[in-house]
Amino acid sequence: MSVTFGIVGSGWRSEFFLRIAAAMPERFTVTGLVTRSADTAADIERRWGVRGHADLDGLLAAGTPDFVVVSVPRDVAPGVIVELVDRGVPVLTETPPAGTLDDLVALWERVQRPGAPTVQVAEQYHLSPLLSAQLAVAHSGRLGRPTQALVAQCHDYHGVSVIRRALGIGADDAEVTASVFRSPLVAGPGRAGDPTEERIVTATQTTARFTFGDRLGVYDFAGEQYFSWIRGNRLLVRGERGEIENTEVRWLRRFDEPVFGSLRRVMTGEGGNLEGMFLRGILLGDEWVFRNPFLPARINDDEIAIARMLDGMPRAIAGEAPVYSLAEASQDHYLALLMQHAAETGNTLRSTRQPWADIVDDELHARAVSG
Known part of the structure; x- marks a missing residue:
């Protein structure tokens, strides 16, 4: 239907x-x-x-x-x-x-x-294929309890959302510090397409620390990353038993038995493959940590994430699992506003509970129970 x-x-x-x-x-x-x-x-x-x-x-x-x-x-x-x-x-x-x-x-x-x-x-980022796979690994138990996350791939509330998801944070109290660093960068492509000449722009990089008691989130992003060919995205999530760093995963099966793995995209249409052109999913070893629910549609990762939101809306309307609720969005934007103010003033700021906080905590608990 x-x-x-x-x-x-x-x-x-x-x-x-x-x-x-x-x-x-x-x-x-x-x-x-x-x-x-x-x-x-x-x-x-x-x-x-x-x-x-x-x-x-x-x-x-x-x-x-x-x-x-x-x-x-x-x-x-x-x-x-x-x-x-x-x-x-x-x-x-x-x-x-x-x-x-x-x-x-x-x-x-x-x-x-x-x-x-x-x-x-x-809010589509946590639903995109690679981030979905990375977050699945982070909460699979391999890393133990996630206590640190560094996110350098999306701006403001988007980055905060990934930090909270990676650490399993609800509306916990946060201490926020932030600063801005500006540096020259050769301009890359944009919404209008590839660059037509070499041009130097000023990249404005915001770095922030969100301390949630015994858990730490680090935000590090400049808007030029969205299109730049020479500024890559990064995600690091650490727990007491292991870490995931971009597509590399390291963890301890026992205290004396380390395991190393890599996330692998499984694409069709490459070489002599005649299935079409779509993402089948992402593997960690022999385990699928993300499966594309929309194959064989020829859509990119961001569109897969947005399609997952659209597909989930009827269930959210029926009172089942939310796509990404107004409560979560409000909390993430609130923390992003604190980050912006901390960067502007140099002050250390502390969050307070907002009207949506209880719902954010309830939704976090529901996700943990459902796995």
């Missing part, structure tokens, strides 16, 4: 959802898209076969989607989310769900009420 959804917004991120639906029409259907521009609406219909609408009235009158994806700027998103919730429509909103802490709290108070439609947030 196909998952149906509408979209509010026509920016760069909206096209990810459109591409996924076009690649797997048997699984996903876009019922329409809201955009203020008539020219953009015409272009969307020409390129994707999706009808554009000027407002929510038009979108919802054209059909009843399972939910609506909100893909608009963070200062606009809360108003759209509230309007959809007031109309009884479940929401999957892009990150972050609101801008400031006050905005987060205000949104939470408006939509977190008994009987209100489900609001989930489109």
